[in-house]
Each structure stands twice: as C-alpha cells, then as structure tokens.
Amino acid sequence: MTEPAKAPNGEAVPIVDEILAEFRGDARAAIVALAADVAHLERELSFASLAIGFGFARGWRPSRSRRQ
Numbered sequence: 001m002t003e004p005a006k007a008p009n010g011e012a013v014p015i016v017d018e019i020l021a022e023f024r025g026d027a028r029a030a031i032v033a034l035a036a037d038v039a040h041l042e043r044e045l046s047f048a049s050l051a052i053g054f055g056f057a058r059g060w061r062p063s064r065s066r067r068q
Helices: 014-022 027-051
Strands: none
Touching: 014 027
C-alpha cells in the first residue's frame, strides 16, 4: 500500500487519494478527467460572466489564475 499524498507543507491531502482510487490508481486517466472538468468549468464561468451584469457582480470579474 502506498503512503497518503502529502502537500508541500507535509499535510495529508485525502482528496488526491480519493481521486486516484476512483480511477483505480491510473494517474494519467485522473489528470485527463480533471483537465476536462477544468475546461468545462472555465466554459461555464465564461458563459455566466457574460450573463451577469457588471453592477450585479459589483465589478467582480472571474480570473483564469488563482489568487495567492
């Protein structure tokens, strides 16, 4: 049995193990599925941002990158 996935700070990351288990340990298939999910969510967010008015969102616009 492998050790649980760890974050750079050493904390366990159970979601990684859950995802890999869902794909029976096939990391490549898991990454492909996650990339497809990201692409889908980016499309959904772009459609939603077109539908939401600037005033309703109080000036907020989605960003493709994560804020640190």
